[in-house]
Amino acid sequence: MAVVAVLGLIGAVWLMWRPAIAPIERPTLFDTAQLQRGARVVEAGDCAVCHTRPGGEYLAGGLPLVTPFGTLYSTNITPDVETGIGQWSLPAFERAMRQGIARDGHLLYPAFPYVHYRRMSAADIADAYAYLMSGPAVHAPAEQNQMNFPMNIRPLVAFWNLLFLHGEPLTPLAGRSEAWNRGRYLVDGPGHCAGCHSPLNLIGAEKSSEYLQGGSVDGWQAPALVGMGQRSTPRRREQRGGYLRAEIVEGHGPPAGPGRPVA
Template identity: 75%
Template sequence: MRSRPLWISAAVLASIGAIGAVVLMWRPAIVPIERPRAFDSAQLQRGARVVEAGDCAVCHTRPGGQYMAGGLPLVTPFGTLYSTNITPDPQTGLGQWSLPAFERAMREGISRDGHFLYPAFPYVHYRRMTAGDIADAYAYLMSGPAVNSPARQNRMNFPMNIRPLVSFWNVLFLHAKPLTPVAQQSDAWDRGRYLVEGPGHCAGCHSPLNLIGAEKSGESLAGGAVDGWEAPSLLGMPRRANAWSNDQLVSYLRGEVVDGHGTAAGPMRPVSLSLARLPVGDAQAIAEYLLSLPAKAAITETQPAVTTAETSDQASGALLFASACAGCHGPAAPMREIDGRPSLDRTSALQAPSARNFLKTVLEGVPATPGMPGPVMPPFAASLDNDQLTALASYLRRQARPDQSWTDLSSTLEAIRQETK
């Protein structure tokens, strides 16, 4: 006779659990509106600054595509996402979104129609923004030209192709609150912290991720990976062997060539060009904040033994440098004076513990940005084979760090080539 009460209790608990799951995985749609157009010029100027600080165009504008019309593929460990259209088009963009719908997306990762956004959209960081900045960004986006550009179909792996499951991810990781000033810090430091941890979402690339794609707890800004590049740690920057000064970091953040570190490449390149369009005070504030961050732990570097193969690479590497690189980067190269090309042994890529970023830069180059000044470097992926790249990298690493050779050149090169395929 006891079995019936047990079955009833189990059924009640199961029903409660099912109801809780439905509530957790469901959000209501927000009523569509007519596109608003009445924004004053001061708000639009502020909004343009917020959108640049948030790198919105970096993800929402594909190469060759129209501004903010989406379609850029974002490759994640869980599949490929395509960025969406955030122009004010009423059918395929934000044209029917109210400000409350936009703010919900920015703070909670919920679309206007109630579906969950994948956390590749950095709402985890955008939720730290002020209501004023979110409203200004909304005004700026709504004021732009509408582009009809339907969303491309995402290619996510099971089970992440089931969008409502993102709700459980949010329960675990969506806890950040809007930032408030720190009393003992300067206004510039507070501004830099806000830009780094809020709209700039720097930790999204510069932090290691756990198995389900969230930033590892306690390791914010300790270094990560994005699009096949290493995003270096941003901790302890003024206390490294190849230390950063304030002026160097400000220039680097604004896409300039910096003696001792080179210039931003890979995914950081468009970010730096966005920062260059902001007032220089924003880059100075970011630099002040980042340079105040302590190192996570002391790094002990070991000195690997020099192999016979590495010794033989030096002669061929020197020859390759003379033929392919010295015209811009050699001591007597005119471009060193005209365009500020760096001595390669002083760049951060050659000073790094891993060869990946140096190899990626050589393979992919630094493309020109239409309408903007800046360094340009051709790609060498088709003109140098793996043996030549290994010899060149080994030679240049010896110039930069004679005490610490790279031992992962062959495996890193092979991995990069496979990723490119």
């Protein structure tokens, strides 16, 4: 029994521990075309929605995210070398996007949707990195999270990852149009639509059996996104586009609540 206990302890430590990735000097030289692509990726990923608090500096964090497990504060993703990601290499950034691990090795809470970002292409992640690194550095120390026990013990996120962190970068499906595959990529990758529009289980993971069937965010009901064209008051393609641009669409209300900044 003692041997089993020791092996179990070693396995748990191995699961919860991740090494740091060495800091680098902030890169500043990027191709203009890459920066333009990166701006589109960051916009598609709604990065500013969570990483910019009302009245705060762009992407400097500090937005409170209220969850059933406590309150998180979004972090600074400007290239500040002390409080942001200015010392992060591209491999460190990609590890955070795909595995939810910060440069120094600590685990990120899954309110950061790395479960979806891991499905993005390496090219899109590199473009997003270039865009973020090219922006102005803002000195903004992280706010102290207020998580409830036991989720205030951050290494326990490793066990959540073991259960729910799956999937590889998306590849186009044969027999589907280019537009359909592009839409699937945006919805399931950078857009992480299911993060709000799918119900969550007791430990905060999306219920895959109820994919895009509607969820709850900050006391607001995020509507189901599937079957929108077959409802009693369906949305045409033009109406859906207008809605996502926060326009007033005939027969439908404009986006509100947490959905408005996303639009």
